[in-house]
Amino acid sequence: MRFIQSYAVDRVLELAAIVAPAGAAGDSFAIERRAERRHPDLAPHLADFAQGYARNTASARAILAWIKARFAVDPAIRAAILARASE
Secondary structure, X not given: OHHHHHHHHHHHHHHHHHHOOOOOOOOOOOOOOOHHHHOOOOHHHHHHHOOOHHHHHHHHHHHHXXXXXXXXXXXXXXXXXXXXXXX
């Protein structure tokens, strides 16, 4: 769960900074602080990215969908994620 809902979400926040300029100042010690203010377009998706232990697969799918909508995703990596999410 930590890898998907912590590490992966942190990487999404880094990608969000590339896709759209920040709307507010960031925190150099904790990327997740004030993320909703910095990236208002991402804010509605954050709850989908971290749905808790019982919904880890749904969180991974939501993260993949967000990334795929904005970046080219290697088909092999996408297939591996989806295969793992189907287990």
